[in-house]
Amino acid sequence: MKKAFPTLFTYVLLTITALAPFEAWAQYRSAIDVQEWPAGKIVLTSGDTIYGAITFHRTEEIVNVQSKDGLLRTYSPVNVQYFIAQEQPSGRPYTFKSLDWDLGRDYSKFKKPTFFEQLNQGPVTLIMREDYYQKKPANVPLANNQYYDSRYYAQNPEWLAQIDELYYLLLPNSEIVTLRNVRKDLHKLFGKKSKSVKKYVKEHHLNYEKPHHLVAIVNYFNSLVAETAVNAMQTEN
Template identity: 65%
Template sequence: MKNNICVISWLLGAMLISCLLPTEASGQYRPTIDVQEWPSGKVVLTSGDTIYGPVTFYRTEEVISVLNEDGTKSSYSPVNVQYFVAQEEPSGRAYTFRSLPWDLGRGYTDFKKPTFFEQLNQGDFTLIMREEYTQKDASRAEMLYAHNAMYGSEYYVPGSEWVDQIKGLYYIMLPDGEIVTLRNVRRDLHQLFGNKSREVKRFVKEKKLSYEKQHQLIAIVNFYNSLK
């Protein structure tokens, strides 16, 4: 039993270190649960100006910071930004974030606030995402690690008492710019798919896809767009 506890402690320590430190494979990391950093990026402002440099995204505050060549930093909120692209090195993988007018999920109001969303695909139905953060008891961390491996969720271990869980919140942006919240991803998507729903379900079954895994969810939405 003692050996098992030691192994679990070692695994958790390794997970923490791998989450905190940038790696050559990823080129980006999280210094805290809701802050993400990339070594290079491009920010296109509403003024039309374009700024290049390392990018830090403060997700909770809805602010991005760019490190300028002279060592100073410039910060921008969604109202000042059209979109920004953050890029890993040396892989070159790019992450695109757009500033979109959003009613914050309150369908009863006409007020819309510029908000950052990560854009996951292109097409008539655009899959976009934000993040939500919850905490779990770290004594169950080994169970959470097993869940992470199975379902592709992300977990970050900030200390010995709590495990912070990163949950993706998904939305569909329609061609007219309306943002639809996918509260129940599978059900709400198929309502939007309408008379194409049966074809999409057949595709999901044949390819053994899951609505729980982001890359497979992107494939499902892209297949629907291909039917259009």
């Protein structure tokens, strides 16, 4: 069982290497906290836009862009408004914004520009960061006929580094709310519309632990907010 991890990881690396010359890979991790895309753009606080291959170092909070002329530039959140990385050849975008954040410290007035991945559009925006820890799983993924879970990154024969998605809500007033208990905290924020959202979740068999389901839940809440605003305007008229 101990030999299964390097075998699987070697297979993944070989697959990426084989695809890389054609730029057919979507995005991959060269390390547990480093993601790379073959195309994208960075919009700076100065207003300048730079295009090229994107490398995002999540832990270090820096993003690199390598333009076609080979020039490599490095930026921190303080220099960036947002950046968009794109899969190839699908063109699927991944959007990251630099937001002023209190680092999750309650009642702190200190805020620091920090990168968050934006998962949707709307009055209430679901945003995400990642955390990492070592785990020795009970069920080991096998290279021949079992499974591959993108939350795991093989580092040695016995341990895997696991990726934890940490979710937050960006409110219209730019406040960032930490979702420590995702389901409970979401419905607290949904207020009077919580009952309608719960009904929607049940009818569509949604799971609060799945990112694309969370996006659907927040988007539905946003649609209720928009509907309320429209009804209010019609009443006034």
